[in-house]
Amino acid sequence: MERARTLFPGGVSSPVRAFRGVGGEPFVVERGEGARIWDVDGREYIDYVLSWGALALGHAPVPVLERLDDTMRRGTSFGIPTELEVELGELIVDRMPHVEMLRFVSSGTEATMSAIRLARAATGRDIVLKFDGCYHGHGDSFLVRAGSGVATLGLPNSPGVPDVLASLTVVAPFNDLDAVEALMRNHSVAAIIVEPVVGNGGFIPPDPSFLPGLRSLCDAHGALLVFDEVMTGFRIAPGGARERFGVEADLTTLGKVIGGGLPAAAYGGRRDLMQHIAPVGSVYQAGTLSGNPLAMAAGIATLHVLTDDVQQRIAKRTARLVQGMREIATRCGVPFTADCAGSMWGFFFRAEPVRSFADAKASDVEQFKRFFHAALDRGVYLAPSPFEAAFMSSAHSDMDIEETLNRLEDALGETLNLSRA
Numbered sequence: 001m002e003r004a005r006t007l008f009p010g011g012v013s014s015p016v017r018a019f020r021g022v023g024g025e026p027f028v029v030e031r032g033e034g035a036r037i038w039d040v041d042g043r044e045y046i047d048y049v050l051s052w053g054a055l056a057l058g059h060a061p062v063p064v065l066e067r068l069d070d071t072m073r074r075g076t077s078f079g080i081p082t083e084l085e086v087e088l089g090e091l092i093v094d095r096m097p098h099v100e101m102l103r104f105v106s107s108g109t110e111a112t113m114s115a116i117r118l119a120r121a122a123t124g125r126d127i128v129l130k131f132d133g134c135y136h137g138h139g140d141s142f143l144v145r146a147g148s149g150v151a152t153l154g155l156p157n158s159p160g161v162p163d164v165l166a167s168l169t170v171v172a173p174f175n176d177l178d179a180v181e182a183l184m185r186n187h188s189v190a191a192i193i194v195e196p197v198v199g200n201g202g203f204i205p206p207d208p209s210f211l212p213g214l215r216s217l218c219d220a221h222g223a224l225l226v227f228d229e230v231m232t233g234f235r236i237a238p239g240g241a242r243e244r245f246g247v248e249a250d251l252t253t254l255g256k257v258i259g260g261g262l263p264a265a266a267y268g269g270r271r272d273l274m275q276h277i278a279p280v281g282s283v284y285q286a287g288t289l290s291g292n293p294l295a296m297a298a299g300i301a302t303l304h305v306l307t308d309d310v311q312q313r314i315a316k317r318t319a320r321l322v323q324g325m326r327e328i329a330t331r332c333g334v335p336f337t338a339d340c341a342g343s344m345w346g347f348f349f350r351a352e353p354v355r356s357f358a359d360a361k362a363s364d365v366e367q368f369k370r371f372f373h374a375a376l377d378r379g380v381y382l383a384p385s386p387f388e389a390a391f392m393s394s395a396h397s398d399m400d401i402e403e404t405l406n407r408l409e410d411a412l413g414e415t416l417n418l419s420r421a
Ligand SMILES: *Cc1c(COP(=O)(O)O)cnc(C)c1O
Pocket: 106, 107, 108, 109, 110, 112, 135, 136, 137, 138, 195, 199, 200, 228, 229, 230, 231, 232, 255, 256, 265
């Protein structure tokens, strides 16, 4: 880390990795296998961050490695169409039929930036409506009340984003339809972009009426609905938010799981909208490594293994872990709330359920920090911020979960003794 800090700001390639949200030094990882990772000092951790949700099958899954090996021997990049893009595209559309047409890019940030460009072009409007605590990558339009990384660092907005651009983004509290309606009346909104289940402000599920309400408001005001499923895609249900909540977005962004641990992301949706994209239409968006063969191969191998049955099994284990944590908190007598959707989960030290980012910030952040470090000391790696979701993979066994719960009970007990001392 000392060498890294002379080279990279904070010693990291992405801010949350520096552990500023919890204090202390980040560990340096050496390798991973299944549900576990090992640091360069030989310490073992059960991993619930999983490359921030990207690894649905855990670390180094054999089917992905084999497909990568086979693919890389034929060349790693061409910048010419390949069959692999078609194969992964079909696997996605098969589970998400409302994504009638899509475009591959290399990061979630690119996917959301491009989706918003498209929404602005298609509607002829400039304003984007987002939600407090939702993160949609680091594009200029989205670095307004952007949750986890930004909140952890205490930066409300980012310098370097011109005011004129930031002024085109309006922000409502998550789960607050009245606030959305008021903004829609006063602004000519091109698109509402939302994490259907928030992961980047901590785990915050939508109220039952929230997503249907957004759909109706978009229809009433001629705006497009963009579901940012970079995190929720292939996690909250095989078909994503449409399957889980019965609400269909006009545009959907994907990333993380669809790249199987390599850089792949996508945006897509209604065919009439996607036909605005160059070269069919005039909305320009391009990428040298877009649809990269290795990234496509990892995504294909991942989605082949991640059948509906497998996703259900992971979801059951996730629910078991969350229930176990609630029981531990009750036994320890500490205010606590935890929830999950599919293989995505999270918790807060707060008695009441968390419905918005304001609620999340009202949780006991100091208790979280103590708990995070006590868990890490016992070999359980949780996200190093109170405002991040956690994940589960197909590699996490029932035994891993029991072991995790034992270690977490011990960890929680220790932090409570400390805080009383
Ligand atoms: C991770 C994430 C992004 C950004 O994706 P990157 O690949 O990190 O650029 C965008 N939206 C959501 C919901 C995310 O979780």
